[in-house]
Amino acid sequence: MALLEVRELAVSFGGVVALDHVSFSVEADQVVGLIGPNGAGKTTLFNIITRVYKPGAGAVLFDGTPVTRLAPHEVIRHGVARTFQNLALFRSMTVLDNVMVGDHIRTRSGWLASSVPMPAAMNAESASRKRALEVLDFVGLAARASHPVATLPFGTQKRVELARALVSKPRLLLLDEPAGGISHEEVDGMSRLLRRVHTELGVTMLLVEHHMGFVMGISDRVVVLDFGKKIAEGNPSEVQRNPAVIEAYLGAA
Amino acid sequence: MLQRIRTAPPRYWLVVVVVLFFAGFPTVISSFQAGQWALALILAIAIMGLNILVGYSGQLSLGHGAFMAFGAYASAILAHRYKMDYLVTIPIAGLLTGMVGFLFGVPALRLSALYLALATFALAVVMPSLIKRPVGLTGGVQGISLPPVVVPQLAKDGFTMLTGSAMTSDQWVYYVTFAYALVLFWLAWNLVRHRAGRAMRAIRDGEVAAAASGINISGYKTLAFGISALYAGIAGSLLGLATGYISPDTFPVSLSIQLLVGAVVGGLASIPGPLLGGIFAYFLPIESNQWVPTQTWIPSQIVATVVKAGPAVTYGVVLILLMIFAPNGIVGLATAGYNRLRRRLRGAADRESGHIPPDPQTV
Numbered sequence: 001m002a003l004l005e006v007r008e009l010a011v012s013f014g015g016v017v018a019l020d021h022v023s024f025s026v027e028a029d030q031v032v033g034l035i036g037p038n039g040a041g042k043t044t045l046f047n048i049i050t051r052v053y054k055p056g057a058g059a060v061l062f063d064g065t066p067v068t069r070l071a072p073h074e075v076i077r078h079g080v081a082r083t084f085q086n087l088a089l090f091r092s093m094t095v096l097d098n099v100m101v102g103d104h105i106r107t108r109s110g111w112l113a114s115s116v117p118m119p120a121a122m123n124a125e126s127a128s129r130k131r132a133l134e135v136l137d138f139v140g141l142a143a144r145a146s147h148p149v150a151t152l153p154f155g156t157q158k159r160v161e162l163a164r165a166l167v168s169k170p171r172l173l174l175l176d177e178p179a180g181g182i183s184h185e186e187v188d189g190m191s192r193l194l195r196r197v198h199t200e201l202g203v204t205m206l207l208v209e210h211h212m213g214f215v216m217g218i219s220d221r222v223v224v225l226d227f228g229k230k231i232a233e234g235n236p237s238e239v240q241r242n243p244a245v246i247e248a249y250l251g252a253a
Numbered sequence: 254m255l256q257r258i259r260t261a262p263p264r265y266w267l268v269v270v271v272v273l274f275f276a277g278f279p280t281v282i283s284s285f286q287a288g289q290w291a292l293a294l295i296l297a298i299a300i301m302g303l304n305i306l307v308g309y310s311g312q313l314s315l316g317h318g319a320f321m322a323f324g325a326y327a328s329a330i331l332a333h334r335y336k337m338d339y340l341v342t343i344p345i346a347g348l349l350t351g352m353v354g355f356l357f358g359v360p361a362l363r364l365s366a367l368y369l370a371l372a373t374f375a376l377a378v379v380m381p382s383l384i385k386r387p388v389g390l391t392g393g394v395q396g397i398s399l400p401p402v403v404v405p406q407l408a409k410d411g412f413t414m415l416t417g418s419a420m421t422s423d424q425w426v427y428y429v430t431f432a433y434a435l436v437l438f439w440l441a442w443n444l445v446r447h448r449a450g451r452a453m454r455a456i457r458d459g460e461v462a463a464a465a466s467g468i469n470i471s472g473y474k475t476l477a478f479g480i481s482a483l484y485a486g487i488a489g490s491l492l493g494l495a496t497g498y499i500s501p502d503t504f505p506v507s508l509s510i511q512l513l514v515g516a517v518v519g520g521l522a523s524i525p526g527p528l529l530g531g532i533f534a535y536f537l538p539i540e541s542n543q544w545v546p547t548q549t550w551i552p553s554q555i556v557a558t559v560v561k562a563g564p565a566v567t568y569g570v571v572l573i574l575l576m577i578f579a580p581n582g583i584v585g586l587a588t589a590g591y592n593r594l595r596r597r598l599r600g601a602a603d604r605e606s607g608h609i610p611p612d613p614q615t616v
């Protein structure tokens with residue numbers, strides 16, 4: 001059984017059909033690229049999987065569980081974490097605090113235990129801090145832990161977001177343009193980092209990205225959307241030769 | 254242990270100094286002044302509650318005076334009608350108010366920021382008339398007179414031993430208030446820097462990302478309402494203790510505004526902020542009403558307006574000045590000044606990497 005199964009997913013905003021009965025699946029341990037011109041519906045698909053939007057029709061199954069019936073905050077507890085296209089960091093907080101928020105589901109102390117500082121809660125707190133620092137080390141930002149996140153360069157903030165998603169130990173990671181808007185050198189760094197996330201941490205990934213070299217190099221399979229419709233699917237070399245894909249990209253350019 | 258004390262950051266020393274100051278100085282001021290400072294601390298407690306809601310969880314309340322009223326009446330009724338010891342009623346009133354706040358927070362979830370502001374404001378507006386209804390319970394417009402404060406013998410003896418003078422009831426009330434303020438500020442400080450408070454701050458900074466991180470948005474938002482109301486309830490209860498008499502007029506709409514101004518002026522999302530805000534909100538109208546008429550350069554019409562309208566004008570002027578010169582309140586101003594000083598001391602070499610928080614009072 002596939003880890004993620006998207007079935008006949010459809011949604012429209014007013015008159016705009018953002019997703020038009022899209023189906024595909026992501027096998028465990030794969031990296032699947034999701035590409036398509038701007039406005040194709042890639043971010044919308046992520047937003048439906050993470051319950052920001054309700055689908056008009058269709059279903060999303062994660063490991064057999066219908067995700068669309070979960071509350072937004074329950075999705076990550078089932079093992080699906082995400083990053084955001086336009087960064088959604090907690091801007092008034094430090095890097096470490098941001099990543100510790102990502103660790104929320106791995107601790108359970110409530111408000112009273114937080115306030116009275118119960119020993120158990122404080123132990124959980126330091127364990128959480130330790131995990132956050134480990135992940136920051138993994139993405140190469142250990143030295144930035146105490147910095148206010150908003151003061152960091154854009155590319156660095158993207159890695160903080162990745163760390164925040166990783167600390168929850170997700171089984172599936174949804175990455176929305178991790179290399180969008182960052183410099184050339186940083187794109188290579190991000191590409192290496194994501195390979196390590198896949199090989200060292202064993203995280204399955206669904207990757208939206210516009211840098212073609214990046215997606216094609218890392219993905220086992222690629223799904224192509226255009227105007228909300230799936231127009232192609234296959235391994236990277238097949239997809240790159242697909243006339244419909246070439247047409248969509250040329251048409252958009 | 255010694256090592257830890259030696260390496261403690263400067264702000265811990267500041268806390269020690271402030272605590273010692275507040276513990277000691279009622280012995281050198283008059284009993285009347287101690288009573289005034291008790292009222293300032295009561296406002297500080299309520300403002301801390303408001304700060305947890307507004308500053309840390311990002312929800313606006315223009316009606317926290319209503320929760321103070323609820324706490325005050327809960328205590329007064331328990332003490333007056335059910336003959337409970339007033340000191341015992343304080344935590345009970347806090348918990349009851351907390352529950353009411355929690356319940357109020359549930360429908361509040363459905364409201365956008367603007368409508369939440371209106372709904373809480375409406376609560377503050379209707380509270381006095383709500384109180385007047387059950388005359389048998391609340392005494393209606395007459396209010397409730399509380400039994401005189403009895404200073405426990407132990408406190409009297411201890412005070413006499415330390416200062417050589419007898420403890421007045423105002424001084425006793427001050428110390429009760431101070432003890433509550435100390436504990437409640439400590440709890441708040443712990444809350445905001447650990448898991449639950451981090452979740453609230455995350456919600457304030459971005460709900461979508463917070464939910465994607467597994468934070469139950471509605472759960473924490475109502476929780477913030479509950480905790481916030483608990484603080485207001487205890488403050489209200491202490492207010493009854495301090496004034497000895499409460500009536501619907503003790504909790505006008507302007508009290509809620511006073512709390513909000515105090516929270517903003519002190520500095521939102523900071524722990525020392527509400528203390529400064531409380532002192533400010535209590536003393537500013539008193540001081541300005543005395544000071545303004547003595548200033549000959551201020552046109553007489555303005556003097557007349559200030560004296561007549563009282564706090565409202567002064568609050569308005571100060572709020573506008575602060576929005577222009579110190580958008581992060583007094584604490585923000587102080588932190589910015591401190592950071593500037595530190596940067597200068599550290600020299601230019603560090604300047605590149607010395608990231609100075611634009612919003613330094615997160616915790």
Ligand SMILES: Nc1ncnc2c1ncn2[C@@H]1O[C@H](COP(=O)(O)OP(=O)(O)O)[C@@H](O)[C@H]1O
Nearest residue numbers: 013016018036037038039040041042043044045
């Ligand atoms: N919240 C929304 N309200 C209205 N239209 C939306 C909303 N979100 C997305 N859309 C529309 O859906 C389409 C797909 O957008 P999106 O998923 O962001 O595309 P992509 O991420 O592939 O660039 C676009 O036409 C966009 O304008």
Ligand SMILES: [Mg+2]
Nearest residue numbers: 042043044085
């Ligand atoms: Mg997008």
